[in-house]
Amino acid sequence: MPAFIVLALILVSLVNAQPHFDGGQQVGVVHSHYITEASGICASRDHGNVIYTHNDSGGKNRIFAIDKHSGNRLAILTLDGAEAHDWEDIACGPCPDGGHCVYVGDLGGNAGGERNNIYKFREPSSIHDQHIAIHHTDKLHFTWDQWNCETLMVAPDAELYIISKVNPGHHSEVVHVPKSGWGTGQTIHLSRGTYFTETSGSQDPVGGDISPDGHEVLVKEYGHVYYWYVPDGDYLRALSQRPIHLPHRYERQGEAVCWEIDGSGYYTLSEGANVPLYFYRRQ
Template identity: 25%
Template structure:
């Protein structure tokens, strides 16, 4: 039975894999290797231009690792708050670091949370609730005003986009509202722990310093969206530019340098932080991709149409997911 499921998984993954042509982006270049043993599950990354800030997946207290651009550890910003499952990291205009405590593989959390942490380690907890049940979320974006957006990791369909309905309250909870969704086409980029289906699972997010480009990543690729007015919800309705990030064992972290260089990183001690030079400049102006209503337009790689997963029977997708679960997807653990 297991062999049959694996065979079905391979066959149906091939049907799902209809890769769009990637942008003419430079290949990712290794910058340095993360040798810090305490940072073996690197899941979120941001840059202030001079140094990098990184967080682990999960954890029992807040720890933000400050790295030089040689990957050497400079210090650790810590706070005794006990998170459930931290997944991503963002940085606002005043330097506050926002940790997305939003992982929920088993769909059992009544609330998720954001932790706002100053460079001195002072933390503020903001609890959040979804309007429509539990979601597993590994990606966080902040818009120019500091409003957070959560993008779900969904193995059965498009990733959903949520933001607070009002000003964040501490400890809350503040109710979230769904403001859109984004579907990514399966690609043939190699990498990740779960085969071809990993190319459509959103594992991280980032925005440029000016907020004019936002990015989502999967285990295998980055998708860059034009946001000329800083409107994240509108940006994620536009046709993205795809930047392949091949060869990462479990790629979950993504960030932008102030000059528009895209950074990516994978879990695992000794894995490299890699750079795609000039990535932000690959994004065409919004008027050349689609309008804010989400109508499909011309992509930067010359293709048109929506950005959804190719049409295959829903049963086929379910079998792919079932096979993936039997063949290692359950290895993506959450500690609590």
């Protein structure tokens, strides 16, 4: 490979590895009385103005579509056949068999112990109040040696990744949940993954997202947004390296973060009533 091409690739990598975003602008307010504990968000791949969210433990088996420009609730999607014990995060991305899916994780430890279930459904063709059937093939159950989890992410190849929530001073574990587990009816026993270099400052992390192109990862803690550049799809290796700290505005109990679908920035949203939706634009 010519030297100038190698140099260009190195420069591109360095630019991507040092991203710059503004300090965050309020783009809307979630006024819906149905949404009071928004614990995760993801940007629809099929509907350009839609972000999906859900409530934390104590909520029902419902996903809410909100307008990313205003925060207004657009629709309630009821997942028939899915249980909601402690839904902690949501992810948008490819389905294992093609098309676009939404994944929601019943992963947390707030409702009498971890459930360790992930549900998926194909994005609806139109956004309106509706019921969506969840079949046995749309549920993946796993076990691992961590007691709590609030972060679910999907890569461009439909492989899933989760991150344990830990007490202050401990290191979170990142593990791969293989897509081959869908439709088998078998419990997936997760092997050990990798650990964050950073220790938790509170009970963290509480959310995360892989960019649509697969090259960038965000992980949310209560007081931070962390960033990793992943050039080769090796998320376990990348997340074992020190992250870059991105801008983050104060939120009451911010547990939700996601990329804009074109990579032009990221959103954050907090639990609570009438909370602002923030967007951090790439500079």
